[in-house]
Amino acid sequence: MDDTKSLGKGPYQWSSKGMSENILVYDIGTSSVKTALFSLEGALVSAVSIPYTTTYQRPGWAEQDPQSFWNAAIEGTHTLLESLDAKPSIAIISVCGHMNGMLAIDDKGLPTYPEIIHCDTRSVDEVAFIQNLYSQQDIYRITGNRIDEFLTLPKLLWLKANQEDAYKRTRFVINAKDYVRMCLIAVLGTTDFSDASLTGALNIREKQWDEGYLASLGIPLSLFPSLHLSTEIEGFLSKESAKLLHLSSGIPVCYGAGDAASATRGAMVSDVGSAYISLGSSAWISTLYPTMVDDPLMRMQHFYDLDGKKINVCGTVQNAGSALQWAKDRFSPSIRFDVLEQQLSRLPMPNRVIALPYLMGERTPHWDAYARTAFLGVSQATTTLEMTLSLYEGVAYALYETEKVYDDLKIPIKTLTLLGGGVKSTFWLEMIASVFGRPLSVHPHYQNGTSFGAALCAMVANKTYASLEDAIASVSLTFHTIEPDMHKHEIYMQYYSLYTKMYQSLKPLFSDIYRLNKSYEEDFS
Template identity: 25%
Template sequence: MFMGIDVGTSAVKALLMDDTSAIVAEADIALSLSNPRPYWSEQNPSDWWDATLQAIDLIMRENAGALAKVRAIGLSGQMHGAVILGADDTPLRPAILWNDGRAKTECDELEAALPGLPHRAGVVAMPGMTAPKITWLQKHEPDIFAAIRTIMLPKDYIRLCLCGEKATEMSDAAGTLWLDEENRAWNDDAIAATGLRRNQVPDLFEGSDPTGTLRHELAERWGMDKNVVIAGGGGDAATGGIGAGAVTHGAGFISLGTSSQLFVASDRYRPKPELLLHSFAHAIPDRWFQMAVLLNGASCLAWVAKILGENNIGELLTRTEAQHKKPSDLMFLPYLSGERTPHNDPYARGVFFGLGTNTNREHMVQAVLEGVAFALADAQSCLHAAGTYCELPGVIGGGARSLYWTQMIADIMGTPLARYKGGAKGPAFGAARLARLSVRDGSIEEVCTPPAIEDILKPDQNRHEQYQPRMAKFRRLYDALAAEFQDRPAS
């Protein structure tokens, strides 16, 4: 038996996986997000740990026998978050998250100081990355910066709590801007450029490596063996890839979670920072991936449902589909948290364009779904410009549950999409697979197989052609507003 824990933005998820890759039990504990100022996004690391304890306690109450058989635990988590630890290894402030936009100036300064950084780090400097946040801290919170003992990533803070070890692995370190992606080693020049020393970042492992064993008191709490291994794990993009079997060259997926990604695995390092792609180390040895990253995904649907007072998203989607006759006359820019690919614009924001007296809530929801799909098509064009293609991406994440939305995405992108049997298992499942690899129970090829396909959604050519003028308008609308987004409220 193996456990996967995913420290997401909206929830911590824990699951148990048996030796056949079947999920035996799972639990989710919701998290809250703090936005204390415009463009800021933070969470308290202690909330992640409390949620982790609650999730495993829930599994124990109904699956104590299975939990007792766990041999290893794998970790996954939201990438880029800066967890700032002091001398006693407790957080000095809330963690600054992946969708935080405060450090744009610091990105420009880092690239000016290290002109070769994007090609070594696999991506241009963006505010969501870890490194510019630390430079921001040095300027704006100098007392906290001076007290830093260690910088950790979200899932690695949970590792520290589970086993007392300070470690990270390649795929999560990839999102810091401090990793030399091709050589899978820390880039000392990049670390120094943010005012840190090498001993202030954790040691590096592969995601399938063991990094420690579960603390004795936690093993007793959950009735587990005292030698349970804690695997390296991975950033949520990479563990999503492990769960979806995207480990061979050209295999890929689309994630429709809080944010969205188009992920394609690669057999070598292929940096294309000029296209605003992320070229990162994978969570297994000698593999990399290219990724187009969107800061907004299914979170846009949750947002519009909330502001419309709709508590049942499934029923809302059913009503929206029933009235959907053609592409919406309403346009939605889905940049609620800014955007990375293809704009690198932390200040972009959501926009409804074309509201009229006949606009109803279903029209608004259709426009939101289409807006996310247009953004995915925009991101796909960047991958294609880099010469990167995926023949049949799978769709994972909460949005994958909607056949209506995934078919719309296929129609707009002009790309066939696969949905998996039993639903999309996501990063926690990939983390459990890395746990299995950490105890050498099978090879990468044996463990990281693609899930069985439930259905293949082929794009409807007529609908694809109908959407092309709307796609062009979507792009023109952002271009027309880009300068206006820069006129932002003071933070």
């Protein structure tokens, strides 16, 4: 595409002369923007998180105000700078953010509609429309992914069908990190290959938007941004944004990547055999592979690495920390998580309640937007603690079910590294290790692993290292290990067997209740 539009000065030619010693990262997560500062050697200097809200107007809907991303980045930068003894010298800025969203902007970069984020499943009818024209196998062959309500393209079709004015004003459809980068450098209409991979519109083999596919759906190619490597410099911090952030103008900004792609490199994954688990609002397991993996059941997602060459083979659990937060809010709203987990740890084993944690549908391996949370084994004697514990276990089972897909595909996973905010819970990690029946390694930057991956991206962008592999090899980190309890593993496996049967038994009812609820949709307004 040649219609990338600049709102400020440009183009720029970047020089490595006078390079300073720090990397500033903005990580746009599902619940907050994390602003982190790393040295060029990979050491974490400081990090702060500024939260924002997600709006759930109806069942299956999840929206965010894009301006809240930028506001949180500004506030986070101020807070980080105030926490330091001296103002840091910043060599480069990098960005990463949640993927699969549909953030529509006009020709001035203003949102035409709130971002419909990754966990939103409203576009059921739009997925059916696409599937009437193409088989899932054909779509998977083109894009490397199923067409699904969680992806960008069906969300865009929903906007076209239901918000005509917003759609007509839309110039580009981007993702969260692209919006923040746009605010930094005043250039709109660009993205990287990792985020593009999970839109449902990229021909993953040809590395370009599939114009014929889009045209057949009535979507113009011009709505999609130009494609770039994550490790390239796009522009420089504008004077206006520098003033808002209390930084110097002219700092180079690289394209950055989607959060899952950044986390892969942040977890120090460089080859097949090493993988990681990210525990956040959602959770996923991912590793790098030279090509797409042949999966006849189409269970895995594929998206480009930061280098634009390797492919992430990723299985996603839609509801992880969000399911635990839901349980705490409903059953134990007045106590902290650490106190709650102390109480949960005292419950006898086995827990006699099993839960499917599908509050917002499920991805790997079921790809079922209709799926919802259900409890099995609840009786008059059941306590809210047992129901809460069943959701902890349910997420662990969902992750284990995802790991088994790698076994089916003959992808050897020798090491698993843990990242994400959920790693704070030793109670949960020990449970996951015992469900898996294998040791798990805890990343020293576990709360900032995605940001660390974005920092590694910046190290290549500013020519500190020639490749991501060189950058990773240069960083020395110390991990610690969570060992499994194999006696508990044997018990968990008996309940896991019922867990898998539970979904299969309820699957037809999930779609039935969706259709029944939809027939009374006005009651949810």
